[in-house]
Amino acid sequence: MTESKEQTQSQAPKPTLPTVQELATSGLTNRNQEFIRQMVILANGDESKAQLITEVGAKLLTAQKTGVTAKQLYNSPAEAMGLKTEAEKSDDNRGYASYGFWPLAIDNAIAFFMMFSFMFGLTLLFSGVKSSSAGSAGAAGITSVVLTSILGGIFFSAVTLTLAPRRDGKRVSFWKKAIVTVGAFAIWFLAYLGFAFLPAVINPLLPGWVYLVIAVIAFLGFRYWRAKTGIKGGFLGANAQPQSQKK
Structure with missing residues (x-):
């Protein structure tokens, strides 16, 4: 039984970096779509960042219903990715x-x-x-x-x-x-x-x-x-x- 659960979890598709077409049908506002798109650009093809971007997208989808913006939640795509540059810190x-x-x-x-x-x-x-x-x-x-x-x-x-x-x-x-x-x-x-x-x-x-x-x-x-x-x-x-x- 345990083995079957592990097999099911291992077979579950891993999140991938969202495309422009997927963002367009995600339900996100245009600004939030642009925020996620900037995160994808920062990911530079690194699929290991897909899970993080998916989670951020889900939070933005919930937050936009109450008028909370991406900037209020994360300030910038770079900060949401944990990639704040030294210049920004300065x-x-x-x-x-x-x-x-x-x-x-x-x-x-x-x-x-x-x-x-x-x-x-x-x-x-x-x-x-x-x-x-x-x-x-x-x-x-x-x-x-x-x-x-x-x-x-x-x-x-x-x-x-x-x-x-x-x-x-x-x-x-x-x-x-x-x-x-x-x-x-x-x-x-x-x-x-x-x-x-x-x-x-x-x-x-x-x-x-x-x-x-x-x-x-x-x-x-x-x-x-x-x-x-x-x-x-x-x-x-x-x-x-x-x-x-x-x-």
Whole structure:
């Protein structure tokens, strides 16, 4: 009896790497099919990976019914395969800085624009100051806010990349951190003061409620940008640590 069971198990067909045609009829969503297809590519014809890929496909099929994505479960096909590269591990250690200069610059510029708009909106709304196109609108002028936010985004991104752990594992010295941070903030603050002298013709002061509306729009833009790029961390969010460190 035992021998017959063993014979049956040995005769059971072993899983094979799924083909594109098989994925198309698997019931998986297009994104999940692409996720599995990437895993098959990473397997590089190694049939011993077929069982793992089959199990991942089954989990994705169940998870998609509740709206859980492959990225939420496994993050990437390489991680699902256990093939995370050294470059990816290095990026994890760099955290927020791993997203690159311009994505971080845009991320921070939107964040600064949102905060300045909200701050000046509340101040103007409760101070009773009316919008004006005469004289100087100061730092609260819309052009001043835009320029300050853009420059702040660029500086903050540059500082983040400069102070991030190096890929070779060496740490940035304390003095370099201090000089870069203080220097960047000083230049940004001087620029902020300089923008305040822009003539009201090109730097009008808007009503407080308009700034608040702009702040809400900027917040929605910030959320969209983060969803699009997957950026986590920065001064508006705790940085996600690698799972290997969460123990």
